[in-house]
Amino acid sequence: MVSKAVVSDIRDRLKTRGLRITPQRFAVYGNLLDRTDHPTVDQILEAINEELPIASKASVYTALTVLREVGLVREVLLDEGVTRYDANVQPHHHFVCADCGAIVDLPWNLLGDRLDLSQIPPSLDVTSYELTVRGRCGGCE
Amino acid sequence: MVSKAVVSDIRDRLKTRGLRITPQRFAVYGNLLDRTDHPTVDQILEAINEELPIASKASVYTALTVLREVGLVREVLLDEGVTRYDANVQPHHHFVCADCGAIVDLPWNLLGDRLDLSQIPPSLDVTSYELTVRGRCGGCE
DNA sequence: TTAAATGCAAACTATTTGCACGTAA
């Protein structure tokens, strides 16, 4: 695992942001970089403890909190009462399968320049926006 | 209260969908129709019990569940770990204030049908989509 | 060496559920 970004790359990203490189943080961030399925805390915990127990649930929570604070990770809240995490911090949209709950990243240019911001009340100061597309994924038809 | 939709109108909507008209259901749906701020369960509870206690929290939960099942109400999940409710079931987008958490409905034609679906993988069967716009609202600048 | 991070368990918050009682139709 941890194939997408090299070990030293992950270490650099953490260090650059003033974070200590602990095995737990490394495992959490490495795992997130390695997958695109927007896992929950439990899924991350299961993945990184698969071979040998390395982190507690509380540590995964705090690692994710800190990673989010420094901008390496973002939360994805869709439906259900679970928070999902994503190491893709570039702007993008999401597709959510109504059946299995799978989440798929969609390209940012899906929207292009089609947004007509003039229709938003001027009293609202817009800083970002993103699309949530719902439907059924390939495996659920 | 319950000014937007007339009392008999609310009764009809509930009856049409096979729902018994209980004071609790009536109050919950009437309150939701009367506001556009996407309240939480606690806010609805507080509002309908303001003058005289009429419903328990559990009843508000079950009323909302049933109202959602028959399509009179929808859930709005943004951030924070709270579910908000909306009696506006027409397609529309949302603005969320990053400071105070206020939610404002945005018109559907902000985006309309101008989504470039060709960029979505054909294996994904799209049934709906909506935009979440973030920023700062008038009161929070 | 030491400030920062971990692990555990307890605390919290939001929501769901089981069941006896009440009530709309």
Added chain:
DNA sequence: TTACGTGCAAATAGTTTGCATTTAA
């Protein structure tokens, strides 16, 4: 009359927190 709804309290699920112990730098 009776199937459906309510209220309460207990149960769950997700997340946060306090604190003693460990550890990265």
